[in-house]
Amino acid sequence: MKEIVLKGIPAASGIAYGPAFILDKGEFIVPKRIISSLEVDSEIARFEEAVNNAKKEILALKAKINQNMRPGHAQIFDAHLLVLEDALLLDQVTGAIRETELSAEYVFSSVIKKFVEAFTKIPDEYLRERATDVNDISKRVLKYLMDESKLHDLDSLQDDLIIVAHDLSPSDAVSLYNKKIKGFLTDIGGRTSHTAIIAKSLGVPAVVGLKDATLQINNQDDVVIDGKKGLVIINPGVETKELYIKEQHKITISLKKLDDLKDLPAETLDGKKISLMANLELSEEISTVRKYGGEGVGLYRTEFLYMNRLDLPSEEEQYKAYRNVAEAVAPFAVTIRTLDLGGDKFISSVQIPKDMSPFLGCRAVRFCLERPDIFQIQLRAILRASVHGRVSMMYPMISGLAELRRANAILEQVKHSLRSENIPFDEKIKVGIMIEVPAAVMTAEDLARETDFFSIGTNDLIQYTLAVDRVNEKTAHLYEPAHPGVLKMIQKTIDAAHNEGIPVAICGEVASDPLLAFLLLGMGIDEFSMPAALMLSVKKMIRCIKFQDAQRIAYEALQLTTGQEVEEFIDLQLHALMEGYKAGG
Amino acid sequence: MNKIERDVTVTNKKGMHARPAALFVGLVEKFGVSVTISNGHETVNGKSIMGILMLGAAGGSILKLTVEGPAAQEAMDEFEKFFNKQEEELGP
Numbered sequence: 005m006k007e008i009v010l011k012g013i014p015a016a017s018g019i020a021y022g023p024a025f026i027l028d029k030g031e032f033i034v035p036k037r038i039i040s041s042l043e044v045d046s047e048i049a050r051f052e053e054a055v056n057n058a059k060k061e062i063l064a065l066k067a068k069i070n071q072n073m074r075p076g077h078a079q080i081f082d083a084h085l086l087v088l089e090d091a092l093l094l095d096q097v098t099g100a101i102r103e104t105e106l107s108a109e110y111v112f113s114s115v116i117k118k119f120v121e122a123f124t125k126i127p128d129e130y131l132r133e134r135a136t137d138v139n140d141i142s143k144r145v146l147k148y149l150m151d152e153s154k155l156h157d158l159d160s161l162q163d164d165l166i167i168v169a170h171d172l173s174p175s176d177a178v179s180l181y182n183k184k185i186k187g188f189l190t191d192i193g194g195r196t197s198h199t200a201i202i203a204k205s206l207g208v209p210a211v212v213g214l215k216d217a218t219l220q221i222n223n224q225d226d227v228v229i230d231g232k233k234g235l236v237i238i239n240p241g242v243e244t245k246e247l248y249i250k251e252q253h254k255i256t257i258s259l260k261k262l263d264d265l266k267d268l269p270a271e272t273l274d275g276k277k278i279s280l281m282a283n284l285e286l287s288e289e290i291s292t293v294r295k296y297g298g299e300g301v302g303l304y305r306t307e308f309l310y311m312n313r314l315d316l317p318s319e320e321e322q323y324k325a326y327r328n329v330a331e332a333v334a335p336f337a338v339t340i341r342t343l344d345l346g347g348d349k350f351i352s353s354v355q356i357p358k359d360m361s362p363f364l365g366c367r368a369v370r371f372c373l374e375r376p377d378i379f380q381i382q383l384r385a386i387l388r389a390s391v392h393g394r395v396s397m398m399y400p401m402i403s404g405l406a407e408l409r410r411a412n413a414i415l416e417q418v419k420h421s422l423r424s425e426n427i428p429f430d431e432k433i434k435v436g437i438m439i440e441v442p443a444a445v446m447t448a449e450d451l452a453r454e455t456d457f458f459s460i461g462t463n464d465l466i467q468y469t470l471a472v473d474r475v476n477e478k479t480a481h482l483y484e485p486a487h488p489g490v491l492k493m494i495q496k497t498i499d500a501a502h503n504e505g506i507p508v509a510i511c512g513e514v515a516s517d518p519l520l521a522f523l524l525l526g527m528g529i530d531e532f533s534m535p536a537a538l539m540l541s542v543k544k545m546i547r548c549i550k551f552q553d554a555q556r557i558a559y560e561a562l563q564l565t566t567g568q569e570v571e572e573f574i575d576l577q578l579h580a581l582m583e584g585y586k587a588g589g
Numbered sequence: 590m591n592k593i594e595r596d597v598t599v600t601n602k603k604g605m606h607a608r609p610a611a612l613f614v615g616l617v618e619k620f621g622v623s624v625t626i627s628n629g630h631e632t633v634n635g636k637s638i639m640g641i642l643m644l645g646a647a648g649g650s651i652l653k654l655t656v657e658g659p660a661a662q663e664a665m666d667e668f669e670k671f672f673n674k675q676e677e678e679l680g681p
Contacts, residue, residue, distance in 0.1 A: 126645030
């Protein structure tokens with residue numbers, strides 16, 4: 005078999021080889037949802053709208069095919085259109101919605117299932133396969149009825165596979181944490197897409213932005229991933245495979261060496277102690293924080309508690325999850341980020357209107373301020389958990405003082421009601437904000453006076469500063485963490501915080517890149533939070549350098565004019581430093 | 590009202606799959622007649638593509654068409670033609 009090499013965007017380093025598994029958005033998992041009798045008419049209207057949207061989609065496809073191919077090919081779409089106009093089908097669905105008072109997607113998929121079952125009983129093989137036509141049509145409709153994040157069933161996946169997907173959604177992450185996945189390849193996405201976040205926290209390689217990996221790779225194909233270079237080799241020859249096995253062996257050895265650093269402090273040669281913490285998505289991951297010597301959790305992303313389910317997590321359930329994490333990381337601290345929905349993260353229990361530009365839409369703290377009912381429950385749970393360890397909390401996406409004050413006002417209400425119910429919580433709980441919006445940077449002095457700490461979320465700050473959609477692979481090359489514009493934003497944030505005497509953490513992807521971490525250290529960042537598996541290589545860097553050198557080099561780096569210059573300069577300087585220390589003893 | 594019954598043979602080797610079924614539904618709508626198609630015990634509405642597909646009429650099977658309406662005779666002739674020349678029109 006011929007070796008094929010694909011080049012994509014490196015998203016998580018490392019080497020992996022194994023059989024590929026193509027994760028298509030094939031199978032829908034349609035939950036049974038009961039509606040009230042008052043909702044029947046609107047549910048039917050929703051179904052009809054979905055059918056109309058699916059028809060429009062088919063018409064568009066048909067027009068496209070008519071232009072490109074001989075007309076015969078378009079006829080299949082006429083058949084698909086007729087199915088969506090078929091009274092036999094439509095009447096059954098609307099009738100059953102009325103009768104059973106179940107949601108449109110559930111009724112529709114059950115009706116389709118009955119048809120498909122009937123098809124599979126047809127003796128003629130070719131006709132039997134028409135079931136796939138019907139399935140195809142039903143997917144088009146279901147897509148409009150359901151949250152797209154629920155499209156595939158990851159729970160039934162085997163271990164030791166390389167996952168190949170068009171894209172992975174944050175809710176996929178939840179299903180993937182407990183699996184032994186060897187690596188990830190996706191068609192779309194940039195360096196900070198969720199695939200990268202998932203891969204890094206699992207400690208496996210990932211290459212994203214491969215454009216058509218799902219077409220080039222077949223199920224069970226042998227695949228090698230070179231996560232550092234962003235290469236994928238399909239059907240590798242014996243030589244290639246051996247080369248990579250050797251390379252992987254080297255990485256394993258160097259990781260083992262890093263392991264020795266686990267219990268040593270993150271301290272520079274000249275005695276500056278740096279706080280190295282882990283990012284956490286799920287409470288199940290908590291054991292990895294200790295495993296890699298993390299001094300607590302700098303970012304606990306709570307939205308995963310809300311994903312892959314139809315209801316909202318109760319106060320009690322959240323309290324238990326937060327308490328578990330607080331107790332597990334004690335004596336170290338955990339910083340709980342309040343719900344960060346929207347952008348590219350959605351949940352089924354709350355309908356968030358689809359924004360034209362989701363990253364500029366009603367997300368994160370904006371959503372929480374719109375829905376104080378949901379926000380208050382989370383705040384109560386966090387406050388209650390605060391007596392079980394060192395808990396602090398922060399709001400994501402704060403864009404200015406007015407928003408911070410509104411969030412704090414809700415927090416005060418919640419504290420007040422807890423006091424009146426005699427429920428204990430840490431009265432001195434620290435409340436910080438994420439710095440992700442350029443306007444927050446520009447007003448950082450004012451914000452610093454009314455908050456306990458800053459945490460810079462570089463993924464979003466870079467996206468908003470450079471006006472680069474971070475999930476769009478077409479703009480991936482413009483996503484430059486070391487862009488002078490970004491660095492000046494970060495410097496301004498640090499200076500404002502330190503002027504007001506509050507600490508600054510960094511919890512974006514850049515914190516885990518030793519080169520950039522070196523720069524950020526020199527710029528004055530107090531705490532670094534990153535995927536647990538990546539902490540040790542940053543610790544190694546910290547233990548090899550002097551803080552005063554980092555400061556000097558960072559100052560010089562900030563005088564440079566392009567991102568590339570900055571990266572090259574840091575790389576050169578860091579190596580020169582290491583050599584210098586060695587020579588000097 | 591005119592009501593005509595006639596047996597037709599599915600000449601298309603692949604049977605009444607999605608494309609011929611779609612063409613047939615289109616033809617029925619053109620004549621504005623009501624049509625039922627039976628394959629053995631199963632009878633479906635000729636305007637329903639899902640119904641026709643459910644018949645599972647393989648190549649060579651014999652279907653009973655029942656056409657009702659003012660244009661029944663004319664329609665039935667067309668339908669018969671449709672079934673007879675399916676093979677050449679649609680190919681294998």
